Amino acid sequence: MRVTVCCANTKIEPWLDGLRAALPGATIEAWQPGAPVADHAVVWAPPQQFLDEQAGLKGIFNIGAGVDALMKLRLPASARVVRLDDAGMSVQMAEFVCHAVIRHFRELDGYEADVAQGRWSYRKPRSRAEFPVGVMGLGVLGVRVARALRQFDFPVLGWSRSPKTIDGVECFAGPAQLDAFLVRTRILVCLLPLTPDTEGVMNRANLAKLQPGAYVINVARGAHLVDEDLIALLDNGHLAGAALDVFRTEPLPAEHPFWRHPKIAVTPHTSARTLRQESIAQIAAKMLAMERGEPVPGVVDPGRGY
Numbered sequence: 001m002r003v004t005v006c007c008a009n010t011k012i013e014p015w016l017d018g019l020r021a022a023l024p025g026a027t028i029e030a031w032q033p034g035a036p037v038a039d040h041a042v043v044w045a046p047p048q049q050f051l052d053e054q055a056g057l058k059g060i061f062n063i064g065a066g067v068d069a070l071m072k073l074r075l076p077a078s079a080r081v082v083r084l085d086d087a088g089m090s091v092q093m094a095e096f097v098c099h100a101v102i103r104h105f106r107e108l109d110g111y112e113a114d115v116a117q118g119r120w121s122y123r124k125p126r127s128r129a130e131f132p133v134g135v136m137g138l139g140v141l142g143v144r145v146a147r148a149l150r151q152f153d154f155p156v157l158g159w160s161r162s163p164k165t166i167d168g169v170e171c172f173a174g175p176a177q178l179d180a181f182l183v184r185t186r187i188l189v190c191l192l193p194l195t196p197d198t199e200g201v202m203n204r205a206n207l208a209k210l211q212p213g214a215y216v217i218n219v220a221r222g223a224h225l226v227d228e229d230l231i232a233l234l235d236n237g238h239l240a241g242a243a244l245d246v247f248r249t250e251p252l253p254a255e256h257p258f259w260r261h262p263k264i265a266v267t268p269h270t271s272a273r274t275l276r277q278e279s280i281a282q283i284a285a286k287m288l289a290m291e292r293g294e295p296v297p298g299v300v301d302p303g304r305g306y
């Protein structure tokens with residue numbers, strides 16, 4: 001079995017070493033233009049030339065959960081695209097989102113600002129019943145996040161494409177139930193894949209349906225959010241704030257207003273990082289399952305785009 005590795009912005013040697021250890025007997029090589037066609041590819045943001053040359057690939061294993069960038073390219077007809085399922089990301093996402101929710105709910109940013117001024121301040125405790133958290137996307141990451149939030153007794157709502165039943169989470173599904181989900185939500189968490197159906201879902205019309213004083217947490221993809229609509233609703237007071245980890249252009253350009261907006265907390269796409277060891281183990285297991293003709297979890301449906 002021949003495996004080619006083509007990962008942009010990634011230190012590739014440790015991936016090659018890890019894959020060689022996990023797949024003894026396989027030929028594992030870093031891709032170079034003109035390299036022989038492999039059986040499988042391990043990729044992150046590969047160039048179109050790579051996909052055109054590797055026309056006979058059986059599996060394209062993406063070293064992330066989101067495949068939006070890959071699905072915009074022309075893929076070999078023979079290949080199935082496989083994404084990471086969790087691989088250590090869901091616990092990171094749960095801690096990141098719970099931190100953002102709790103930081104907002106407990107007004108910790110306000111306390112920190114007071115402490116920085118040497119001020120011993122008091123704020124009236126808030127009722128968590130008044131802070132229902134709505135999670136858009138109830139997949140591998142969204143479900144873990146929803147369950148973690150329930151541990152802190154927040155009312156939790158969820159929205160997905162197909163109907164779900166999750167203990168303690170009030171579930172909504174499909175475009176017909178989006179408004180009912182939004183009007184009940186005070187803290188919105190986006191964990192959708194980026195597809196033609198979900199791009200711009202956090203636009204002015206939808207954000208305006210959230211409860212007054214709502215807070216927005218985007219940990220999915222920058223293009224889920226219409227940047228200027230968020231700023232307009234923060235500035236007119238409908239929204240209380242936002243925690244943004246992902247952006248339409250990354251790194252976030254120095255002149256972008258998000259950097260300096262007093263109601264926006266920016267983090268540099270760090271909510272759930274790809275963990276190399278866990279990812280290599282998962283990719284190797286899936287590659288071997290594919291070779292044996294067994295079902296492989298996390299195969300992307302090209303029609304849905306995720």
Ligand SMILES: NC(=O)c1ccc[n+]([C@@H]2O[C@H](COP(=O)([O-])OP(=O)(O)OC[C@H]3O[C@@H](n4cnc5c(N)ncnc54)[C@H](OP(=O)(O)O)[C@@H]3O)[C@@H](O)[C@H]2O)c1
Nearest residue numbers: 065066137138139140141160161162193197219220271272
């Ligand atoms: N910021 C970061 O560091 C980071 C790290 C990892 C991942 N991510 C992002 O997180 C996303 C989610 O990851 P995941 O592993 O949880 O994905 P997943 O398991 O594929 O789950 C996606 C969820 O979104 C729902 N969905 C998809 N299209 C929808 C639509 N049009 N309307 C309503 N719901 C829709 C799906 O509904 P069904 O259940 O009905 O299919 C599913 O519940 C990734 O695509 C990636 O972009 C970000």
